[in-house]
Amino acid sequence: MDTFALVVTIGVALGFTYTNGFHDSANAIATSVSTRALTPRAALAMAAVMNLAGAFLGSGVAKTVSEGLIETPHGNKGMWILFAALIGAIVWNLITWYFGLPSSSSHALFGGMVGAALAGGTEVIWSGVVEKVVIPMFVSPVVGLVVGYLVMVVILWMFRRANPHKAKRGFRIAQTVSAAGMALGHGLQDAQKTMGIVVMALVIADVSAAGDPIPVWVKIACAVMLSLGTYAGGWRIMRTLGRKIIELDPPQGFAAETTGASIMFGSAFLFHAPISTTHVITSAIMGVGATKRVNAVRWGVAKNIILGWFITMPAAALVAAVSFWIVNLAFV
Numbered sequence: 001m002d003t004f005a006l007v008v009t010i011g012v013a014l015g016f017t018y019t020n021g022f023h024d025s026a027n028a029i030a031t032s033v034s035t036r037a038l039t040p041r042a043a044l045a046m047a048a049v050m051n052l053a054g055a056f057l058g059s060g061v062a063k064t065v066s067e068g069l070i071e072t073p074h075g076n077k078g079m080w081i082l083f084a085a086l087i088g089a090i091v092w093n094l095i096t097w098y099f100g101l102p103s104s105s106s107h108a109l110f111g112g113m114v115g116a117a118l119a120g121g122t123e124v125i126w127s128g129v130v131e132k133v134v135i136p137m138f139v140s141p142v143v144g145l146v147v148g149y150l151v152m153v154v155i156l157w158m159f160r161r162a163n164p165h166k167a168k169r170g171f172r173i174a175q176t177v178s179a180a181g182m183a184l185g186h187g188l189q190d191a192q193k194t195m196g197i198v199v200m201a202l203v204i205a206d207v208s209a210a211g212d213p214i215p216v217w218v219k220i221a222c223a224v225m226l227s228l229g230t231y232a233g234g235w236r237i238m239r240t241l242g243r244k245i246i247e248l249d250p251p252q253g254f255a256a257e258t259t260g261a262s263i264m265f266g267s268a269f270l271f272h273a274p275i276s277t278t279h280v281i282t283s284a285i286m287g288v289g290a291t292k293r294v295n296a297v298r299w300g301v302a303k304n305i306i307l308g309w310f311i312t313m314p315a316a317a318l319v320a321a322v323s324f325w326i327v328n329l330a331f332v
Contacts, residue, residue: 002076002079002205003205005076005079005080005083005205006079006201006202006204006205006207008083009079009082009083009086009201010198010201010221012083012086012087012090013082013086013194013197013198013201013222014194014221014222014225015086015090015225016086016089016090016093016105016109016194016197017190017191017194017222017225017226017229018225018226018228018229018232019090019093019094019097019105019229020093020105020190020193020194020226020229021051021190021225021226021227021228021229021230021231021232022097022229022230022232023093023096023097023105023229024105024186024190024230024277024278029043029044029046029047029179029182029183030281031175031179031248031252031253031256031257031281031285032175032176032178032179032253032257034248034253035172035175035248035249035250035252035253036172037171037172037173037175037176037179037250037253038175038176038179043179044230044231045231046176046179046180046183047179047182047183047186047230047231048183048227048228048230048231049183049227050180050183050184050186050187051183051184051186051187051190051191051223051226051227051230052187052223052224052226052227053184053187054183054184054185054186054187054188054189054191055187055188055191055192055195055219055222055223055226055227056219056223057184057187057188057268058188058192058268058269059192059195059213059214060192060268060269060272061188061189061192061193061196061268061272061273061274062192062193062195062196062199062214063196063272064128064132064196064272064273064274065109065192065193065195065196065197065200065274066195066196066197066199066200066203067210068125068128068132069110069113069114069124069125069128069129069132069133070113070114070117070122070123070124070125071117071122071123071124071125072200072203072204072210073117073120073122073204074204075204076331077120077328078120078122078204079201079204079205080120080324080327080328080331081116081117081119081120081122081324082116082197082200082201082204083323083327084112084115084116084119084120084320084321084323084324084327085109085112085113085115085116085117085197085320086109086112086197087112087319087320087323088108088111088112088115088116088316088317088318088319088320088321088323089105089108089109089111089112089316089320091316091319092108092111092112092312092315092316092319093105093108096108096308096312101304101308103278103308103309103312104137104276104277104278104279104309104312105190105276105278106189106190106193106274106275106276106277106278107133107137107276107309107312107313107316108312108313108315108316109193109197109316110129110133110274110313110316111312111313111314111315111316111317111320112316112317112319112320113320114129114313114317114320115316115317115318115319115320115321115324116317116320116321116323116324118317118321119320119321119324119325120324120328132271132272132273132274133274133313136267136271136273136274136275137275137276137279137309140263140267140275140276140279140280140283141279141280141282141283141306141309142283143263143280143283144259144260144263144279144280144281144282144283144284144286144287145283145284145286145287145290146287147259147262147263147284147287148255148256148259148283148284148285148286148287148288149287149288149290149291150287151255151258151259151288152251152252152255152287152288152291153291155251155254155255156251156291159251167251168249168250168251169250171249171250171251171253171254172250174250174254175250175253175254175257178253178254178257178258178261179257181257181258181261182257182260182261182264182277182281183230184261185260185261185264185265185268185277186230186264186277187223187226187227188264188265188268189264189267189268189274189275189277190226190277191219191222191223191226192222192268192274193274194222194225194226195214195218195219195222198218198221198222199212199214199218202215202218248285248288248289252285252288252289252291252292255284255288256281256284256285256287256288257281257284259280259284259287259288260277260280260281260284263275263280263284264277264280276309278309279309
């Protein structure tokens with residue numbers, strides 16, 4: 001039963017990573033596709049490769065997920081808690097993908113972990129949840145909004161005398177670099193979150209000890225599944241990010257992607273904080289769009305997206321808690 005539970009949990013974790021990939025592929029490439037800097041297939045292929053590379057850049061976020069949010073549960077019950085947490089995250093990912101809402105896969109996972117831990121009687125490290133999840137959840141979109149606005153203001157000032165046609169063509173080329181940076185940051189952030197879950201599963205099953213380095217096969221498996229999911233593409237969410245918030249031009253797309261990538265790298269390397277790529281790029285797009293004029297941003301669409309952010313953690317926690325009770329009933 002222990003080995004079976006471990007294999008199933010790791011399988012579901014990799015399934016979550018796949019949904020994370022197709023759910024969040026829009027984060028990296030929606031702006032490049034909407035400005036026609038890249039074709040959709042070329043953008044997806046580039047994002048898949050960069051996601052793969054980003055997964056190997058660090059392990060700070062994985063450590064936060066595996067050790068900083070809930071106490072590592074033990075035995076079969078501990079494995080069921082992880083299983084239920086992943087089910088909660090996957091269900092919420094699929095619901096928001098279906099409705100084209102760019103919600104956060106990361107916060108769905110964290111909500112699932114907290115909900116399953118509470119249902120299973122495992123201690124939640126609330127200080128870690130507040131410091132590493134809740135505070136960044138509120139701070140990162142504000143930073144994205146402000147920095148996106150400022151980066152766009154600087155670009156507008158620097159290129160105020162440039163030929164508009166030539167400048168747009170140049171920014172289309174520059175966007176391939178900024179989109180690659182976004183995809184690299186997404187791999188760095190999101191592949192590590194699943195690595196953290198798999199590491200917890202290995203510790204529960206006594207295959208690894210707490211504090212051991214992440215096995216290479218775990219890094220490869222999580223990176224490849226995220227990459228495959230990314231290549232599958234999340235077209236519904238891409239339409240929301242690329243068109244419905246604001247019609248972007250290449251300079252705006254470059255500014256939004258550069259802002260998003262910078263914040264993701266900074267939070268991963270400086271604070272080991274698992275932030276949401278969705279929150280960052282969406283708020284950066286809003287900030288960039290507001291430089292045109294405040295009402296250029298479709299704030300009604302933005303309001304629905306932000307509402308989705310707030311309900312993600314509680315909704316995923318609820319699904320995870322129900323999942324745990326069902327699994328517990330089935331196996332007790």
